[in-house]
Amino acid sequence: MGVAFSSLWSSLFGSKELKICILGLDNAGKTTLMYKMTLGSVVSTAPTVGSNTEQFEYKNLKFMLWDVGGQTSLRTSWTSYLASTDAVIFVLDSNDRERVNLARDELHRIGQDEQVLKAPILVWANKQDIKGAMTPAEISESLALTAFRERTWQIFGCSALTGKGLTEGLDWLAHTLGAKARKGWAVGKGSERGGERRLHSSKKNPSQGLPKKPCSRTNTSDTTGALGSMSEPVDAAPHESRPEQPEVEATISTLLAQNRRTATAFTVTKHSNDAAKNWDKFYKNHADKFFKDRHWTSREFGSAVASTSNKPEDDRGEETELVSADVAGQGSAVLLEVGCGVGNMLYPLLEANEALRVHCCDFSQRAVDMVRSHPRYDAARVNAFVFDLTSSQPSLASFLRTEPYNAWPAPTTVSLIFVLSAIPPHLHLEVLKSLADLLAANPGGGHILFRDYAYGDLSQVRYHTKKDAAWAEPSLLSDEPGQNWYRRGDNTFNYFFQPHELDALAGKLGLQGEAHLLRRTAVNRKSEVNMQRRFVQAKWFVPPRT
Ligand SMILES: Nc1nc2c(ncn2[C@@H]2O[C@H](COP(=O)(O)OP(=O)(O)OP(=O)(O)O)[C@@H](O)[C@H]2O)c(=O)[nH]1
Numbered sequence: 001m002g003v004a005f006s007s008l009w010s011s012l013f014g015s016k017e018l019k020i021c022i023l024g025l026d027n028a029g030k031t032t033l034m035y036k037m038t039l040g041s042v043v044s045t046a047p048t049v050g051s052n053t054e055q056f057e058y059k060n061l062k063f064m065l066w067d068v069g070g071q072t073s074l075r076t077s078w079t080s081y082l083a084s085t086d087a088v089i090f091v092l093d094s095n096d097r098e099r100v101n102l103a104r105d106e107l108h109r110i111g112q113d114e115q116v117l118k119a120p121i122l123v124w125a126n127k128q129d130i131k132g133a134m135t136p137a138e139i140s141e142s143l144a145l146t147a148f149r150e151r152t153w154q155i156f157g158c159s160a161l162t163g164k165g166l167t168e169g170l171d172w173l174a175h176t177l178g179a180k181a182r183k184g185w186a187v188g189k190g191s192e193r194g195g196e197r198r199l200h201s202s203k204k205n206p207s208q209g210l211p212k213k214p215c216s217r218t219n220t221s222d223t224t225g226a227l228g229s230m231s232e233p234v235d236a237a238p239h240e241s242r243p244e245q246p247e248v249e250a251t252i253s254t255l256l257a258q259n260r261r262t263a264t265a266f267t268v269t270k271h272s273n274d275a276a277k278n279w280d281k282f283y284k285n286h287a288d289k290f291f292k293d294r295h296w297t298s299r300e301f302g303s304a305v306a307s308t309s310n311k312p313e314d315d316r317g318e319e320t321e322l323v324s325a326d327v328a329g330q331g332s333a334v335l336l337e338v339g340c341g342v343g344n345m346l347y348p349l350l351e352a353n354e355a356l357r358v359h360c361c362d363f364s365q366r367a368v369d370m371v372r373s374h375p376r377y378d379a380a381r382v383n384a385f386v387f388d389l390t391s392s393q394p395s396l397a398s399f400l401r402t403e404p405y406n407a408w409p410a411p412t413t414v415s416l417i418f419v420l421s422a423i424p425p426h427l428h429l430e431v432l433k434s435l436a437d438l439l440a441a442n443p444g445g446g447h448i449l450f451r452d453y454a455y456g457d458l459s460q461v462r463y464h465t466k467k468d469a470a471w472a473e474p475s476l477l478s479d480e481p482g483q484n485w486y487r488r489g490d491n492t493f494n495y496f497f498q499p500h501e502l503d504a505l506a507g508k509l510g511l512q513g514e515a516h517l518l519r520r521t522a523v524n525r526k527s528e529v530n531m532q533r534r535f536v537q538a539k540w541f542v543p544p545r546t
């Protein structure tokens, strides 16, 4: 297509964004396709819970792409995305022979929706790179595409992995929408949306080709509201916790119900015994990176993933603020930071609170060594020691009484941030009790500040949807109902809490305060596009022992 032709598109559409809904069964490759189009690369995906949106320019046309999750429980919400849709892209896994009839039913259901009766349908028979894939002709027949007599539709084979077939499909879409616009508006009939489109010419940047950089992106679990209005794309508002949505909850439960083989008792015992060793290895592997550029971990800590900016992965800004807010009012406060790792929260805290002194511990010797060898380490303000929270001898209190730190006032705040999830669940009560006992000895008691992974977090969903989840050594460590306990690839533990579990633990220990669930959506451009994050947070008051 030449420059003159591109200008024609511009003159037809001006700067109007065309809304395209990308639909299809789960696992069809919709998200992979969308990011291949917009970023030009293959990203690692997890099932979409809700939708992703991307602005995209192709041959001088501006598209707003809506990639909507295809899990069973989400399909009923598809129609709520269809308002003012200019075209539908329906994506199919060409190897999913078993579900081709289901795909046909879903496509026809959507095709008959009056909101899209005039919208052209592009069917992408995806995953053609896999040997034995059904051909577009076979799929066309199975989908009964010829039944769409009055409709404009076309099917193309493609592969989101290689990018083959994408240009052909997009060219067809651009032509079709262009022809529609000429027919509808150039002859003065007005558009099907009451003439809201204006004809104006723009000769700027007659650029062509695939891919173009996206102008913006959002990822949201918002499956209702604002969905039809393209002038107001949903804002991810990453730091806001989102309200509960039944479709999203149902989808998460469905995903977590699959691939539920559990590890053997032997494996669980082995990893429990090796816990300190495994964490030591973790810090060994990430040590260099930490000191070079602070991108020391690929772990998904709360603040890093909740941010759309390019913050370093280890930035614990939000957690640091949480703790700062508690200790700030205490004058020369003393904090006990349990599970300090290599000091990612410690050093920003010390900087922000000049009078603060911190006892901090981790059960990885290597992590503690790194805290001590940090350029800003100051022994007058930091007592860093190795401690295993799950063993009672020697006691935690004895480390706080070592010289010269026995001269400090007793800590009145304990932070326990992304720590309990690394400990086997049968020990959670005991660990929390030992911390509560410490604070209860103070005349005014104290606070435990808690944050950790919550049930339904993206990282939990991934354990059940990874390609190899069905045959690899299971990550799931417990089949007890309500126990969401896993092992990561490096054999460290990962537990996902429900607020009521924590409330029950706190209740047993007489702690005051409730656990809250934080539902977040965010985009991490580097690693994942599909971030449904869930954290649980509590500020417990430990009353003094009477
Ligand atoms: N071989 C091959 N695999 C693909 C292709 N496109 C996607 N995949 C893989 O298919 C799986 C599912 O892809 P997604 O893009 O997450 O599927 P989806 O349609 O968005 O799924 P939901 O979000 O659950 O609706 C991923 O493992 C992709 O890597 C392709 O063209 N070829």
Ligand SMILES: [Mg+2]
Residues within 6 Å of the ligand: 030, 031, 032, 045, 046, 047, 048, 067, 068, 069, 070
């Ligand atoms: Mg998806």
